Amino acid sequence: MPTISMTVNGKPVSAEAEGRTLLVQFLRETLGLTGTHVGCDTSQCGACVVHVDGQSVKACTMFAGEAEGADVTTIEGLAPGEGELHPIQEAFRDNHGLQCGFCTPGMVMTAADLLKRNASPTEAEIREYLEGNLCRCTGYQNIVKAIQDAAGRMAAE
Amino acid sequence: MYEFELVKPASLAEAIEALKAEEAQPLGGGQTLIPTLKQRLAQPGSLVSLAGIPELVGVEVKGKVVNIKGATPHARVAELTASAFPALAAMADNIGDPAVRHRGTIGGSLANNDPAACYPAAALACGATLVLTGPEGAREIVADDYFQGMFATDLGEGEIVTEIRFPIPEASNYQKFVQPASRFAMVGVFVAKYADGVRVAVTGASEEGVFRWTEAETALTADFSPAALESLSVPAEGMMGDIHASPEYRAHLVGVMTRRAVAAS
Structure with missing residues (x-):
């Protein structure tokens, strides 16, 4: 092998x-x-x-x-250190961006990719970038909200 | 998946050599081939990965022609053709989803010639020239001769698509009616206007794969406006029919998407 x-x-x-x-x-x-x-x-x-x-x-x-x-x-x-969360992870937690959590790792990684390319995406741009990520719990509303929130947090850092 | 060997050549020459092995098959970005392997619909002896070969990736604009290397992923095509050929960039930027666009390649798409893929419409509408490289060396073929029906092309044993040369149109646009689950084209139409005439290529619709809508080309060459298409339609006969769209609906969409593409050109 x-x-x-x-x-x-x-x-x-x-x-x-x-x-x-x-x-x-x-x-x-x-x-x-x-x-x-x-x-x-x-x-x-x-x-x-x-x-x-x-x-x-x-x-x-x-x-x-x-x-x-x-x-x-x-x-x-993704997180900067042990016991810490990345701002996107924090935003998902604070905005109820997950329910069962199964899709969350993929959602967070896709969001991180998006925010690296586009630091302040519109709601439409976020939804479009999540085209390849499915969530069967949240209806996406709070995922989109979390990513918008994360963009704000990362810009403030 | 059946067992196979993954081969990672460092150069095009090594890849061509590796493809001489029995049951060897090229692997582009794998966004179609890997799902196919998982379903056990393909059983290669070895897969020759083209993704890591630097000489197979890149875009070069030479005067009025855009040359795209075969293993260039969709996202790179979108980025690198944005100023020279925006209609092609927009098309590439709307294939699948972002993660798929980071892996899937233009050469892989053209080699597979899925009847609902986007790139075949662009290549045919632009009268692109494909460079195919194999054990006998490189040869050029125009898109009209390259596409030979659903999943069928002129690619020979051991050959790969190494470059695609698109003449840049004066005006062009691609309109895709997206199949909402797969993101493939339910119907996609690429319209390209050149000094010597207009070309219209349709994907997603016909049982024969990508095709040119010649009646629309003639009408648009005389008058490049959506109004020129008012009296034209394609017959439902020979169109694909499935749970997503009937042949009649697909035929109707060909007209709608062509008019939209002309209006947006």
Whole structure:
């Protein structure tokens, strides 16, 4: 089996994996980072969104081998430190941006990608950027509100 | 997924070599192929990843032509063609969702030739030239000869789409009626106006895959306005029908989307 090496949340990691191992499997099963969720496994729901070299991707639709040498950030790596939350995570908590929480890691990672590109998105731009992330609880209202709130918090920092 | 070997060549030459292996298949961004593999609808011996090959990524504007390398992801196409060819950029920026656009590639889309994909409409409407590279070297083919029906193209064994050359139109626009679940085109129409005439290509509609609506082209070449299309329609016969749209509805949408594209050009 080939050995795959990459940087995950700032730390170099290396492990054996088959060619067909998906990035999400590698993160969850090999590295034990279970914050990244598998929702649909068909590239639709976005629960598995992580950042690869600074861009949001669906970790269920990429092979671990394709991320060889890449810089990967998962939901576990977003917060600045132990016991702290990222402003987007805080905003989700304060605005009830989650109910069951299953979609939340993907929502937060997609939101982080959006806010990096567009620091003060309109409501329409937020909704459009969330096109590939499904939530079956919230009706999206509070997710959108949380991202607007997060944009404000991050601008103030 | 069936078992296979993932091969990561560092150069185009290495990729062409790796594709000579039995049951080898190229892997672009994987946004169609990986879901297909999960459903066990494909069983490659090896997948040759094209995503990490630097010489296959990038956009170059040369006078009135935009050259896009085959492994350029949609998001990069959108970014890099925004000033030279805004209609193409807007189309690329509306494929799938952001995460899909970060991985999926123009060459992958054109190689797959899904009957509801966006890029085939752009390539056909612009009379783009595709560069296909394989064991015998590189060859050029115009879009009209390249597309050969649903999921069918002129791509040969071991060949990959390495570059697409779009002549930049004087005026152009793409209108997509989005299938709300998949984000593919229920019907998509790309209209491109050149000095020597107008070309109209339709995706998402026909059982034969992407096609040119020649009656509309003639009418629009004479008079480039939505009014020129008032008396024209495409027959429902040969249109796709499914739970999302009947053949009659798709035929109707072809007219609507074409008029909208002309109005927005």
